Amino acid sequence: MKLNSFGEELLKYVILFFFIYSVLYIFPFPLNSFTPLYFFERIFHQNTWHVIVPWFAETFLNNPDANHVQNTGSGDTLYDFVRCLLIGILSFILCTVIFLLFRSKINSKRLIYIGGQYIRYYLIFVLLTYGIIKVFKLQFGEPYLIRLVTPFGEMSPMGLAWNYMGFSKTYTVFAGWSETIAAILLIFKRTRTLGAVLSFGVMLNVFMMNISYDIPVKQFSLHLCVFSAFLILIDGKRLLNVFILNRDVSKIEYVKPFLKKWKNHTLQIAKFLFIIVFVVLKLISTIRRQDMYGDLGPKHELYGIYELNEFQLNHKKRPARLDDSLQFKRLIFDRPQLMYLQKMNDEGVYYVAETDTVAQKIYLKERDSSKVGFFDYKMKPESNVYEFEGIFKGDSIYFKTERKGREDFLLNNRGFHWISKYPFNR
Known part of the structure; x- marks a missing residue:
């Protein structure tokens, strides 16, 4: 076999492998593109990957911990990486068998066209999904109040990145529009390469x-x-000629999947209807979710951070000590029906906090609904001073606090400045 012929055959093999791998990785798209069809994806994965991956990991990798765990928020679980490995192995086996049996019949150009179309629409789906939720600022919401009093060094790297993005609506929306515009450019043949670059x-x-x-x-x-x-x-060849080699390029003759015009027109209409319906449904669901969470989501009735400056336990004033595990340091009310209680030793815990704003009472419960106590609260006129009094875990409690809002922190009240005499790097 000549060197050129070997190179062509190797390229054909690589193209076939990539085609099979991409299909196995992406499927069941587009059947999982719409909420009513999500059940199909669930059923498909439950009866295929959720069975095969743990078996493969335990049998061949001697690791029984590759079971799929739902709703973890992680895409880098052991299950996910073993699945990718398994897809690679299956792709290699299928590719080798098909190549040996049907090598002369493999049409690389057609594989590139079909695979390119499948990948293109998958990217459109993913980019629009993540782009839209960034534009409406749902993926990265503003930092929770507890983050504003968390020491910088106590944040995880991911927590730092999430709050970095969530702090700036401008940057988050910009990132969202970048993904959305890339998806829009990928839709049209004339701009798909530009969309791929973006x-x-x-x-x-x-x-x-x-x-x-x-x-x-x-x-x-x-x-x-x-x-x-x-x-x-x-x-790639055309881009190389235009941007690097300074050579002329010829007009692209776009491949039509069918010989008859009406079939091609029907396919185009179906593609655009698919995208339009997907975008409309995604926008509707995103707008609805704005009222559920994110920057416009509901807040607690007493939203704010309450810093203690006086504390009494069983009618005895307790001096502030950093090693005190009984004295409160601050209360944080952020999300509805939740209160974060932080002690002087910086230990903290969440409680269910049902608030009656008319009676000015807060009823505290553990997550398992067992009662913890209650507080009566009152605000001093024309001030941010709040007094709380009640029962907490059987003890009589009284404490005075000063409320701080999000706007009281430098991070939120610094604002934007075109002109700065000195860098304000604090």
Whole structure:
């Protein structure tokens, strides 16, 4: 076999492998694109990967811990990485068998076209999904009040990154529009390469952020980078000629999947209807969720941070000591029906806090609904001073606090300045 022929055969093998891997990784898309069809994805995974991956890990990797755990928020579980390994092995086996049996019939150009179309619409789906929730600032909400009093060194790398993004609405919306515009450019044939370039840049930034701040979506964002790079490589020769070699390029003759015009028109209409319906449903669900969480979500009736400056336990004034495990340091009311109680030794715990604003009472419970106590509260006129008195775990409690809102912190009241005489780096 000549060297050129060997290279062509190797390229054909690589293209076939990548095609099979991409389909196995992405499927059951597009059947999971709409909420009413989510059950199909669940059933598919439950009867395939959720069974095969743990068996493979225990049998061949001697690791019984690769079971799928739902709703962890992590895309980098052991299950996810073993699944990727298994997809790679299955792709290699299928690719080798198909290549040996049907090598002469493999049409690389058709594989690139079909695979490119499948990957392109998958990227459109992912970019629109994440772009829209960033534009409406649902993925990165403003930092919770507890974060404003958490020492910088006590934050996890992911917590730091999440609050860094959530602090700035401008930057978060910009990131969302970058993903959304990349998706829009990918929709149209004339701009799909530009969309792929933008998608690669955006996803590379996301991947590096995930790597740098230990955000557990590393393998997923890496796949999106690779998929974007594949779409760029489809037009790689033309891009090389235009931007590097300064050569002329000929007009692209777009491939039509069918010979009859009406079939091609029908396919185009179906594609656009799919995208339009998806976008409309995504916008509707996102707008509805704004009232549930995020910056516009509901807040506690006493929303704020209450710093203690006087504390009495069983009618005895207790001096402030940092090692005191009984004295309160601050109360934080953020999300509805929740109160975070922090002690002087910085230990803290969440309680269910049912508030009656008419009677000015707070009823405290543990997460298991067992009662903890209650507080009566009152506010001094024209001040931020609140007094609390009641029973907490069988003890009589009285304490005086000063309320601080989000706007009382430098991070939120510094504002934006075009002109700065000195860098304000504090």
